[in-house]
Amino acid sequence: MKKKPLVAVIGRPNVGKSTFFNRIAGRKIAIVENRPGITRDRLFADVEWCGYNFTAIDTGGLEVKSNDVMWSHIRRQVEFAAETADLILFLTDGKSGVLPEDYDVADFIRKTKKPCVLAVNKVDNRENEDAVYDFYSLGLGTPFSISAEQGKGIGDLLDEITGLLKEKVGESEAADSLKIAVIGRPNAGKSSIVNRLLGFERVIVSDRAGTTRDAVDTDFRYKGVDCTLVDTAGIRKKKNVDEDVEYYSVLRAFEAVRRADVVLIVMDAAEDIGEQDVRLAGYVHERGKPSLIVMNKWDKVEKDAHTVNKFNAVLKEDLKFMDYFAPVYVSAASGQRVKNIMPEVLRVYENSKKRVTTGVLNDVIREAVSVNEPPSKNGRRLKIYFATEALVSPPTFVFFVNDADLVHFSYKRYLENSIRAAVDFSGTPIRLEFKEKNEKEAYD
Secondary structure, three states: OOOOOEEEEEOOOOOOHHHHHHHHHOOOOOOOOOOOOOOOOOEEEEEEEOOEEEEEEEOOOOOOOOOOHHHHHHHHHHHHHHHHOOEEEEEEEOOOOOOHHHHHHHHHHHHHOOOEEEEEEOOOOHHHHHHHHHHHHHOOOOOEEOEOOOOEOHHHHHHHHHHHHHHHOOOOOOOOOEEEEEEEOOOOOHHHHHHHHHOOOOOOOOOOOOOOOOOEEEEEEEOOEEEEEEEOOOOOOHHHOOOHHHHHHHHHHHHHHHHOOEEEEEEEOOOOOOHHHHHHHHHHHHOOOOEEEEEEOHHHOOOOOOHHHHHHHHHHHHOHHHOOOOEEEOEOOOOEOHHHHHHHHHHHHHHHOOOOOHHHHHHHHHHHHHHOOOOEEOOEEOOEEEEEEEEOOOOEEEEEEOOHHHOOHHHHHHHHHHHHHHOOOOOOOOEEEEEEOOHHHHHO
16 A cells, blocks of 8 residues: 655745745645744645655744744644654755754754755855855755745756655555544544444543544454554644644644545534534545544434435535545444444445456446537547546546546546446545547557
């Protein structure tokens, strides 16, 4: 199973980390403002460079020696980002030159014993290029001169990063157990579900929100399958996360999702589905992880013959972006239906690894095209030559077409639904990619 390597972007305040992060992510994610201390929470983004994929973490400016409360909070977060990273990108500022704080950060990075790439940002013109040589004094190898704002030197830097990741981390990481992350809002009953699944009190259970601070891994076997349950702290909206320890917990929870094979998204059935529930589900979906929607506290819901259908309809409306969701209705307090969780975990996991032969897939696509003709634009109609499944976890289908720009979102959704109607991919996202080939190339 593949796990994307993690690259932590670290440096003192105001060296342009967020601008760099937005540049390599290909979209504006991090808040950029020209004063220190703006980036406090960690931000993740998937980066693809020349066919190689990794995940970048944006971090707050590191003030190693400051005793200020805010800077100590940020320092703890940066320390954890460095701890979880496979490689550290040390970003410095070519305009201001080497400062004492840069030496402090360099010492911090050396202590992590992690591979490091040194980049000198804000080298926007020739006047700043000579200053790059001063950064050799940090003792962290050859500095790469870049301008995150202009995009200068980014390609060479990414070549170096991906080259080191391939050498140090490898293309894939074998998982020795099925990793199941348990996430959700505080007080949704995550720890109680973990305890029920394991059959003993592995983690503290409390009605007070915020009891579980760190991710807790527990190994067990289920029907001959080695599994690891990862219980995590409840994730609140950012504006409600005031304590440093909760920032730390959020980062751990997101890290748990990143390395998970299946995610249990726990929701409180006795309460309305909230914005944060939807955001968490969206995060799991974007990471391409198979998942279960675990509606807990089912014993507190007044029920009739139509209750489950009503709840499913609400989920379908709120989770439009992942209408493949697989729900399980349980009560951790009474144990009701908890036994249904693990069979569903194995089912959605197998769905995420499912392969469809090229012959069967193209039969499905031909039928779909015959029922609903592809769109056209300016007199030019989309042609689908053939399709194949290129990857699993999540299943990824590549369509070879005459013009990828003719693929409208609605038709892409139609093709996805056609595949799902023919093959059970419930509980797992699937990806559709479109590549251009002329008709001769397609059939050669």
